Amino acid sequence: MDPLEDVLTLLETRSHLSTSLVAGGRWALRFEAPQGVKFNAVRRGSCLLEVDGVGGSIPLEEGDCYLLARPRPFVLRSDPATTPVDAGPVFTRAEGGVARAGRGDEVFLVGGRFSFGARAQELLLDRLPPVVHVPAGSPHAETVRSALDLIDQELTRGEPAASLVAEHLAVVMLVHVLRLHLARDPHTASGWLAGLSDPVVAAALTALHRDPARPWTVAELAREAAVSRSTLAARFKAAVGQGPLEYLTHWRIELAARQLREGSATLAVVARSVGYGSESALSVAFKRVTGMAPGDYRRCPARQASPSAVSPSAASPS
Structure with a gap:
């Protein structure tokens, strides 16, 4: 995708x-x-x-x-x-x-x-x-x-x-x-949407979204975009507002949050599916990004709907 x-x-x-x-x-x-x-x-x-x-x-x-x-x-x-x-x-x-x-x-x-x-x-x-x-x-x-x-x-x-x-x-x-x-x-546009307008950044974004669980490095993403590491890092930060690995962390947390909202998979299963080797690794990243532990997020629907819960960087015609 x-x-x-x-x-x-x-x-x-x-x-x-x-x-x-x-x-x-x-x-x-x-x-x-x-x-x-x-x-x-x-x-x-x-x-x-x-x-x-x-x-x-x-x-x-x-x-x-x-x-x-x-x-x-x-x-x-x-x-x-x-x-x-x-x-x-x-x-x-x-x-x-x-x-x-x-x-x-x-x-x-x-x-x-x-x-x-x-x-x-x-x-x-x-x-x-x-x-x-x-x-x-x-x-x-x-x-x-x-x-x-x-x-x-x-x-x-x-x-x-x-x-x-x-x-x-x-x-x-x-x-x-x-x-x-x-x-x-x-x-x-801004954020990831702005990144799609830059062919170098878009190539890296596509790679991250294609396989978010992969343990990506900036060097590997640079090869996907056919540029140097420094070029990718600079252009990604300028377009998206954060570095490629920081973006990857936030996207993984988005995917994990969806599973916590909609499914009943164990935290260990969720962690592996988004690229974390253990529950504790996911928990640390999830809390750092959202301010909540994964278990608290799953039990608290009102917080899930808040626009700040996970932060990646009437009559009318027809």
Whole structure:
């Protein structure tokens, strides 16, 4: 598995498609802060997106899509002069899975939201800017458009399990959007996500994620990346914010924490599976990273959900 796949799997990424929006004329809707990561795609027409805390309006054209990586209120509008109204009542009146605003149908948006497990905020969302905008004309945006076309087909044909298939396709779209974002704006990401933009660091990250239980050395990782040890160490630290072996320790603890949350394996089994030769070795590392002993972590669900537990360095349109 590669690092992006690993993290999205660890976070139990799920998509939830919701009511579409058709709008025309002059209109403006204000939405409450969404749960999870909000996404929308403009399938027809154009409009403006405004997000609290982000300066200015973002013009959205046909074929554009965006992710809201922070739970912030936002506005979709036809023009800057129209006063927004609460989106809630508009979507309450939706018929056939479509809400309507203004007069006409020149604008059509589809989308939904992504939900994640408890570790998403620190492992993924904090690594992204508040808004990820993918313009239709940007390089490789065709992959996102293709996923959206397939989602449309599933939802309009009404075949068995169409909603399930469409939701899986939405996760595929998320992967493409993150890839495109990394290719286009590598400096707006941070941590492991930023490391994927550097081919040297990405090679080392891929090796670590491919076999996290292996007793890696910096020299071995440098060979994987075809650079010197000093080059790898410097570039890894600059991109990710920590050294490669420190990153490996934190990733192993993430994997161990998941097993402690979800399974009943003994601590010795968990330790061996993530590269520690004994329970005591895992316990020392786990407590150093999390501040908790593994047994306490397993017995304390409330602490497991805390974003600081393991630290590695409402109505809305579709």
